[in-house]
Amino acid sequence: MLRILITRFKQGCRTLSFPKGALPVLPVRYRGRPVIAGQGGALDLGAMTFIPDSGVRYSNDFRMAVRRREDLILKGDEYALARAVNDGIVKMFGRSLKLRQVSAGGCNACEADINVLNTPVFDLSRFGIQFVASPRHADGIVVTGPVTRNMREALVKTYEAVPDPKIVIAVGACAVSGGIFADTPQCSNGLGDILPVDLYIPGCPPHPLTILDGLLRLIGRLSKG
Amino acid sequence: MGLFNGGNIALTDIPVLTSDEFRGEVVRHCQSGDRLVNLFGSSDGPQGVRLFAVLGLEDEGGLLVLSTRVLAGSPSYRSITRDLPAAHLFEREIAEQWAILPEGHPWLKPVRYHVNYRGVADIWPEIERRSIPGVYPFYAMDGDEVHEVGVGPVHAGIIEPGHFRFQCHGENILHLEIQLGYQHRGIEPMLCGRDLKRGVLLSESIAGDTSIGHSLAFCEVVESLAGVMVPPRAQAIRVAALELERLVNHVGDLGALGMDAGFLPTSAYFGRMRGDYLNLLLALTGNRFGKGLCRPGGVVFDMDAGMVDEFCYKLKCYKKEFDDVSGLLFSRPSVLARFEGVGVIAMEEAKILGLVGPVARASQLEQDVRIEYSSGMWQYYHIPISLSATGDVLARALVRRQEVLRSIEFLLKILPGLPKGPVSAPVGPMKADSFAVSMVEGWRGEIMHVGITDDQGSFTRYKVKDPSFHNWFGLAQAMRGQEISDFPLCNKSFNLSYCGHDL
Numbered sequence: 001m002l003r004i005l006i007t008r009f010k011q012g013c014r015t016l017s018f019p020k021g022a023l024p025v026l027p028v029r030y031r032g033r034p035v036i037a038g039q040g041g042a043l044d045l046g047a048m049t050f051i052p053d054s055g056v057r058y059s060n061d062f063r064m065a066v067r068r069r070e071d072l073i074l075k076g077d078e079y080a081l082a083r084a085v086n087d088g089i090v091k092m093f094g095r096s097l098k099l100r101q102v103s104a105g106g107c108n109a110c111e112a113d114i115n116v117l118n119t120p121v122f123d124l125s126r127f128g129i130q131f132v133a134s135p136r137h138a139d140g141i142v143v144t145g146p147v148t149r150n151m152r153e154a155l156v157k158t159y160e161a162v163p164d165p166k167i168v169i170a171v172g173a174c175a176v177s178g179g180i181f182a183d184t185p186q187c188s189n190g191l192g193d194i195l196p197v198d199l200y201i202p203g204c205p206p207h208p209l210t211i212l213d214g215l216l217r218l219i220g221r222l223s224k225g
Numbered sequence: 226m227g228l229f230n231g232g233n234i235a236l237t238d239i240p241v242l243t244s245d246e247f248r249g250e251v252v253r254h255c256q257s258g259d260r261l262v263n264l265f266g267s268s269d270g271p272q273g274v275r276l277f278a279v280l281g282l283e284d285e286g287g288l289l290v291l292s293t294r295v296l297a298g299s300p301s302y303r304s305i306t307r308d309l310p311a312a313h314l315f316e317r318e319i320a321e322q323w324a325i326l327p328e329g330h331p332w333l334k335p336v337r338y339h340v341n342y343r344g345v346a347d348i349w350p351e352i353e354r355r356s357i358p359g360v361y362p363f364y365a366m367d368g369d370e371v372h373e374v375g376v377g378p379v380h381a382g383i384i385e386p387g388h389f390r391f392q393c394h395g396e397n398i399l400h401l402e403i404q405l406g407y408q409h410r411g412i413e414p415m416l417c418g419r420d421l422k423r424g425v426l427l428s429e430s431i432a433g434d435t436s437i438g439h440s441l442a443f444c445e446v447v448e449s450l451a452g453v454m455v456p457p458r459a460q461a462i463r464v465a466a467l468e469l470e471r472l473v474n475h476v477g478d479l480g481a482l483g484m485d486a487g488f489l490p491t492s493a494y495f496g497r498m499r500g501d502y503l504n505l506l507l508a509l510t511g512n513r514f515g516k517g518l519c520r521p522g523g524v525v526f527d528m529d530a531g532m533v534d535e536f537c538y539k540l541k542c543y544k545k546e547f548d549d550v551s552g553l554l555f556s557r558p559s560v561l562a563r564f565e566g567v568g569v570i571a572m573e574e575a576k577i578l579g580l581v582g583p584v585a586r587a588s589q590l591e592q593d594v595r596i597e598y599s600s601g602m603w604q605y606y607h608i609p610i611s612l613s614a615t616g617d618v619l620a621r622a623l624v625r626r627q628e629v630l631r632s633i634e635f636l637l638k639i640l641p642g643l644p645k646g647p648v649s650a651p652v653g654p655m656k657a658d659s660f661a662v663s664m665v666e667g668w669r670g671e672i673m674h675v676g677i678t679d680d681q682g683s684f685t686r687y688k689v690k691d692p693s694f695h696n697w698f699g700l701a702q703a704m705r706g707q708e709i710s711d712f713p714l715c716n717k718s719f720n721l722s723y724c725g726h727d728l
Contacts, residue, residue, distance in 0.1 A: 003553055049426060050512070050517075103383075113513065154386065154407065158379050
């Protein structure tokens, strides 16, 4: 018992202050929201895998989640980050959101970085958000992966098992657009024409902060930005 | 024909045996101590399919490649599995990919549910029409008080999909059948051709938690065929990243084991510490899983002296924390009681099943690509093998603990002395009509990639083997005679990849 207490004491408190205070600063090589200001053109963040050797310039900003698919198109400096809108989500789920995760062909990177939100560093449950074991206990699903032919039916059945009203969150390039697997025979191009999506979180995989930021935006827990 | 890890040979130099000779040679080698590392088919033009077997030679640290032809007119051959159980899943894969019947295969069922590559009638004609698991012929038992438990494909946790079917008597598991394929994205055909830029990105997504391992294997196949000498500095950064990947996952696994033993403090601490190593990968590569680091010819990111110092300083701190928390985990009698004697795989059984990686080492099989088939940096720096004898959950946990310590030690040795020079070399065209192979000891075990080129020097066949492909059957075997409540713990002690298996 004493040893447990000593180890506990040594561990200290490691939970990030986010979303309070200044934004956490990620390492210089981190590839966040791209910068195209002044160069013209547009970038579809939903289709990007954020690779270092593509000529794209990246900023350090991890905030990228949006509510509509078309908002993922970055033009110049404009980028419409997700905002809670008055569509019932805040009222219904703002203080308690239970989610069921479905991996539909994900490579396990997105899944792993969703899982990380349950560690003491991000401590997701302090926001009333929880990943639950059954779709019947959930208010919505979080989908990763391009939706493989073999997972399509299970995904739709899981969605149907969630009681109304429900939300759908697409995490990662694959779920948003098919990512690197877009237009291949065994995969769909993400959730697009399979389920209605309420929140898009781009990245390959998105940083846990990107996911957390998106979830908090969706349920109106971020007042600014 | 002999071959070393990272080498290549001309397709014409690979002996073509008759089907019976092929079978006999493969079985003879494996009975005298060699190991079946890979067995797969490749299109042989309109005449049919050429099967290749890659054998790991016990004494020489080399590989032996044998082949045989299966003609399109009579697409079948006598199955090897009855004499060599380790071939079981390979032969199922061949049957599915090439619509070739391994006659007398004792467990012939689909693997990933896709239509075959030859465009002829499938062995399982219903594959195209129906979705899984509807068509899977599960092994079933009958009798008073015998009951069946089905789990998945959507599980309780945040994990990948797979279906587990338990045949139970009370709490006792008589048989477990694991049916996968839900994650099948069709990666192997996508890797064919000559688009190496896309190829390396695909290889990073074979299994995201093994991005470094698989992308490294892909790069080594390309470099072998293009005759590239990868600069030593790039090689050193690659193995450093590979060991960081091992640290991330082993530390995470120990946390998951703590969780399933019901000792939550260790699960919370290890879970957080896993993030420390992910953040080192983030600092090095800009991605928490190391995506974007390895490219044919070298690496994209260098390390300056400041970064090396920072990494060494942090690793020393992390080691102290690891000692603390693992000491706590392994000193609790209640944890040890939960780990001991659960999910035992005896050494002989592990060998017969052809298990690899930490799972094999926990059953005292001396198998580690870094030692047995050392190439690149591993020829200059040695890492001791970590073994355990009991083959249970405890052994698999102890092997992970030991490997964490050795990886940290290795990093502290290699990072301050990084070789000088560039971090990448130009990559020319790939050799035509060749067979190249690369092996990497990923954190789950032996990864093998094989690239076969046509007369233009582009891939006509690309074969990926994730260690999970060997080990899933081991998990099913480990569960026999256990209780259902032991499954989560046992599963975590294997922690296999669904997408690595499903490709």
